[in-house]
């Protein structure tokens with residue numbers, strides 16, 4: 001992604017469109033950043049004050065968008081995320097939500113959720129009224145005029161590098177349990193010493209990284225051991 005060299009400060013915030021030349025590199029809907037890319041930085045207003053993504057470096061971040069405030073599926077997701085907040089904290093992970101709705105809409109929705117469910121949404125919800133952030137992340141098509149199809153999730157490591165992303169339709173909610181599971185798996189394999197098999201959860205066996213040496217292949221006990229061998233999870 002091209003990074004523009006200069007930007008215009010507006011209310012202390014440089015619009016992301018002035019730092020990333022989106023017209024030169026339009027991103028199709030839900031075919032966003034590549035895994036391994038550093039996620040585009042941004043500064044924006046949120047329900048927890050002005051937030052700069054790069055200020056969160058040093059912790060994992062789950063950045064996720066939702067189609068709209070005051071909608072049923074999104075409400076169910078936010079209630080579940082708020083209730084799981086301690087479990088994200090235990091994984092050294094910050095939650096950052098985003099939608100096209102205004103800050104005051106976010107605040108009113110938080111109040112409504114609190115009144116109905118008795119749950120406090122204390123992670124930041126960013127306002128992205130111009131879709132600048134959504135476009136930079138490829139959450140929506142370059143020509144989209146609204147963000148109603150957006151339910152994207154970006155799992156960023158402590159250096160701000162994208163390690164996984166998902167894209168769901170507006171009509172089907174994400175699984176908070178799966179978000180936590182994937183996050184734990186990403187963290188466990190982060191140093192490259194092991195692989196996480198299907199459905200891995202902490203404490204279950206991991207997989208060894210397969211050997212690429214002919215000598216190891218021929219020395220293996222069986223014809224499959226060289227590419228498929230489990231190893232205990234040492235970090236229960």
Ligand code: BEZ
Pocket residue numbers: 067068071072073074075148170171
């Ligand atoms: C929902 O979260 O319920 C929703 C959002 C946008 C369109 C349809 C449903």
